[in-house]
Amino acid sequence: MSVFLNKNTKVLVQGITGTQASFHTQKMVAYGTKIVAGVSPNRGGTKHLGVDVYNSTIEAVKATKATASVMFVPARFVKDAIKEAVEAELETVVVIASGVPIKDMMEIKAMLKGSKTLLIGPNTPGIITPDEACLGIFPENIHKKGNIGVVSRSSTLTYEAVIETTRAGMGQSTVIGLGDDMIVGTDFVEIIKKFHEDNNTKAILMIGRQGGMYEETGAEYYAGLKYKKPIIGYIAGSTISTQDKMGYAGDIITRGKITTESKKETLQKAGIMVADSINRIHQLLENLK
Amino acid sequence: MNIHEYQAKKILNRYGINIPVGAIAYTPAEAKRVAVNISPKGPWMLKAQIQSGARANGKFVEKNAGKLGGIRYITGRKDIFEEAEKMLGSTLVTEQTGSKGKSVSKVYVEQHLTVKQTFYISLVIDRMIPCITLLVTEETTNIVDAVINKPEKILRINLDINEQINNNQINRIINFLKIDKKYAKNLKQFVCGIHKAFIQLDSTMIEINPVGIDAKGNFIALDAKISFDDNALYRHNDILRLHDDYEDEDRVLKAAKYGFQYREFNDGSVGCIVNGEGVALSIKDMLFETDEKMDCFLNVKGGVDKDKISAGIKIIMTNPRVEGILINILGGFLRCNLVADGIIAAASEVGLNVPLVVRFEGTNKDEAQEILLSSNLPVLMADTMQDGVAKLLKAMKESD
Known part of the structure; x- marks a missing residue:
C-alpha cells in the first residue's frame, strides 16, 4: 500500500510536449510510472515519446480512465488546466509550476471545494512511491522503498529529508511535496491523515518552514488523534528575522508575530519530535528503531 | 511589489476613494512651490516617501534631520523648505525597515485636513482559509499590541474571492467603530472602492491607516499602502511601471x-x-x-x-x-x-x-x-x- 500513487495508478501528463515535460516524462516512464496519456492542445491524435496525445484532459480521461495528472503548464495557465482536471474528475493533480497568482489560487481553491480532485502544489516536486511510480520531478535515484512517510512544505528540502531517511538505514512509503507557494492545494492535515490510514507507513517525517501556519494546523490535527504514528519534524528558518514589512496587516492575520521558535513549540506540544538541524533528522529516525 | 503612499493614493482615488490634495517633491524648493499650490496658507503635512509603515514614529539617522519622524505637521511656508531639506537625502529608520533604514529621496506635500474620527482598515490575504480578510480597528498606532492583548479590538470579516461587500457587513463595521449611521452609504462606497481595487489589481494588501471622517461625513484616506502579487504583475503593466528601483x-x-x-x-x-x-x-x-x-x-x-x-x-x-x-x-x-x-x-x-x-x-x-x-x-x-x-x-x- 501507499498514499495516492502506486504502480497501477493511471497517469496523464498535462502539457506533455514541452521541453521540461518531455525530459521528466521519460524519467517517470523509466521509473515504472504508468503514463497512459498526454494532453496538448492542437496535438490530439499524435504520439509523443510513445504516449497518446489528446487535445483536452476530458478527452484523455474518457479514453484512458486516468485518475492522476501531473501538470507541466506555465503558472499563468494553471487555473484553466485545473478547471479541466476538476471537470474530468481526476483524483490527484500535481502542479509543478511555481508562482501561480494568489487570486488564481483562491479561485482554484473555490473550484476544488466539493470536487473529487485533490491538488498537490503548486511549486512542488510532486509525489513519489519508491520502486512503484513517480508523479513529478524527483531525483528518483535517492529514493528507497520503506516505511517512512515524508511530507514537506519546502520543495528541495524534501530531497534532503529523503536522504536523511537513507542515512538512518530506512526507506520511504510515499514522499509528498506540499509546495513552496504562498497558497497550496493540500496541507499537512490531509497528508498526516492519509499516512495514518496507510499500513505501510510506520512513522512520518514532516518538514516545515517559516511563513504561514500550515505547520500549526497540522500539529493541532495530530494532537487530536487517538491513535498516533510517531512524527519527526523540522522547521527551516530559525535564524531569520522577518524584516522589511509593509504595514501591520500581516501580523494581525496571524494574530501576532509567528516565529520559527513558536512553530517548533507548537509541534513539540502536539507530541512531535523536532530536529534542530536538518542533518540531525537521521539520529531521531534511528531512535525509532 | 510595494509602491509609495502617493502612488497608492492616486490609484485608490481612481476607485472613488477621497484623498487629500497633494503633490510629490524631490527638492526643498519644489516642496515649497507645490505647497503653495495645494493650499496658500496651510497647514500642510510633509511626508517622507519610503516604503514602510510607522514612519511618524520613525527616527532619522542624521542628527541634522531633527528629532521628528518622517511625517511632519507644518504651519508656516518657510518651514516647508527647511523641513523638506532636513528629510531629503536623510535615512529614516522605522520599526518596519530594520536597523539600516531607508533613504528618503522624495517627500509628499499634502493639505492638512481636520477630521472628527479616525480608524484603521485593511484588506489582506488570509492564506490559511484562503480568502480576503477585511480588518477594522479604532486603534491606529499600537495595532500589533492590540492583536495580542485585546483581540476583541479588531473586527475581521472574511470575504470569499467571488463575494461582494453587503449592507450587513457595513452595519457591523458601523456598530463596531460607533460611526454615525447616516454615513453608512459613504462607508459602503469607501469599502467597496478598496475591495474592487484589491481584486482588480491582484493586490495582496491594501492598508489605510488612518481613514479620517470629516464633519460632513466624508471618508478620506489619510495614508495608504498597497502591495501587489509579484506573480500577477504580468497582467498589470501600469502597476509594474511604478516599481521604485531605489527601494531594492x-x-x-x-x-x-x-x-x-x-x-x-x-x-x-x-x-x-x-x-x-x-x-x-x-x-x-x-x-x-x-x-x-x-x-x-x-x-x-x-x-x-x-x-x-x-x-x-x-x-x-x-x-x-x-x-x-x-x-x-x-x-x-x-x-x-x-x-x-x-x-x-x-x-x-x-x-x-x-x-x-x-x-x-x-x-x-x-x-x-x-x-x-x-x-x-x-x-x-x-x-x-x-x-x-x-x-x-x-x-x-x-x-x-
Whole structure:
C-alpha cells in the first residue's frame, strides 16, 4: 500500500510536449510510472515519446480512465488546466509550476471545494512511491522503498529529508511535496491523515518552514488523534528575522508575530519530535528503531 | 511589489476613494512651490516617501534631520523648505525597515485636513482559509499590541474571492467603530472602492491607516499602502511601471532580472547558492552555530539556462563581503550539470579568489561532479549539507 500513487495508478501528463515535460516524462516512464496519456492542445491524435496525445484532459480521461495528472503548464495557465482536471474528475493533480497568482489560487481553491480532485502544489516536486511510480520531478535515484512517510512544505528540502531517511538505514512509503507557494492545494492535515490510514507507513517525517501556519494546523490535527504514528519534524528558518514589512496587516492575520521558535513549540506540544538541524533528522529516525 | 503612499493614493482615488490634495517633491524648493499650490496658507503635512509603515514614529539617522519622524505637521511656508531639506537625502529608520533604514529621496506635500474620527482598515490575504480578510480597528498606532492583548479590538470579516461587500457587513463595521449611521452609504462606497481595487489589481494588501471622517461625513484616506502579487504583475503593466528601483539593493535587482531570488543579511561572510529557499534557510540555521554567518544567498530555483545561472553565480562571487561560497544543489527540475557549467563560466569571467565548496545531489549529479573535477578550479566537493558547511569553514580558516 501507499498514499495516492502506486504502480497501477493511471497517469496523464498535462502539457506533455514541452521541453521540461518531455525530459521528466521519460524519467517517470523509466521509473515504472504508468503514463497512459498526454494532453496538448492542437496535438490530439499524435504520439509523443510513445504516449497518446489528446487535445483536452476530458478527452484523455474518457479514453484512458486516468485518475492522476501531473501538470507541466506555465503558472499563468494553471487555473484553466485545473478547471479541466476538476471537470474530468481526476483524483490527484500535481502542479509543478511555481508562482501561480494568489487570486488564481483562491479561485482554484473555490473550484476544488466539493470536487473529487485533490491538488498537490503548486511549486512542488510532486509525489513519489519508491520502486512503484513517480508523479513529478524527483531525483528518483535517492529514493528507497520503506516505511517512512515524508511530507514537506519546502520543495528541495524534501530531497534532503529523503536522504536523511537513507542515512538512518530506512526507506520511504510515499514522499509528498506540499509546495513552496504562498497558497497550496493540500496541507499537512490531509497528508498526516492519509499516512495514518496507510499500513505501510510506520512513522512520518514532516518538514516545515517559516511563513504561514500550515505547520500549526497540522500539529493541532495530530494532537487530536487517538491513535498516533510517531512524527519527526523540522522547521527551516530559525535564524531569520522577518524584516522589511509593509504595514501591520500581516501580523494581525496571524494574530501576532509567528516565529520559527513558536512553530517548533507548537509541534513539540502536539507530541512531535523536532530536529534542530536538518542533518540531525537521521539520529531521531534511528531512535525509532 | 510595494509602491509609495502617493502612488497608492492616486490609484485608490481612481476607485472613488477621497484623498487629500497633494503633490510629490524631490527638492526643498519644489516642496515649497507645490505647497503653495495645494493650499496658500496651510497647514500642510510633509511626508517622507519610503516604503514602510510607522514612519511618524520613525527616527532619522542624521542628527541634522531633527528629532521628528518622517511625517511632519507644518504651519508656516518657510518651514516647508527647511523641513523638506532636513528629510531629503536623510535615512529614516522605522520599526518596519530594520536597523539600516531607508533613504528618503522624495517627500509628499499634502493639505492638512481636520477630521472628527479616525480608524484603521485593511484588506489582506488570509492564506490559511484562503480568502480576503477585511480588518477594522479604532486603534491606529499600537495595532500589533492590540492583536495580542485585546483581540476583541479588531473586527475581521472574511470575504470569499467571488463575494461582494453587503449592507450587513457595513452595519457591523458601523456598530463596531460607533460611526454615525447616516454615513453608512459613504462607508459602503469607501469599502467597496478598496475591495474592487484589491481584486482588480491582484493586490495582496491594501492598508489605510488612518481613514479620517470629516464633519460632513466624508471618508478620506489619510495614508495608504498597497502591495501587489509579484506573480500577477504580468497582467498589470501600469502597476509594474511604478516599481521604485531605489527601494531594492543592486544585487537584488540584478538577481530578479534573471528570475532568481537574492537575499542579503549583511552580517556574515558566507555566500550560498541553492535551489529552493528552504535549503538556504537550513544552511543559515547550521552556520548560526559556527564562527561564520551567512551573508547572502541566491536561489536559482527554476533556472534551466546555463548563462542565467552563470550570471547569478557572479552576483555572489563579486560581493565583497563574501569570503567563502557554498553551493548546494539538489537537482530535480534543475540539473546539476547546468550549475557546474555555470560555475566554470562565472569563475572564468570574474575569477574565483575565495574558497568554494560544492555539494550536488540528484539529477545528473555524477556528470556535474565530473565537469567540476576536470576543470582547473580549486573546488572542494561535499557529500551532505553538513559536510559542505564543515569543509567550507575549514577552508576559510586556512585561507585567513
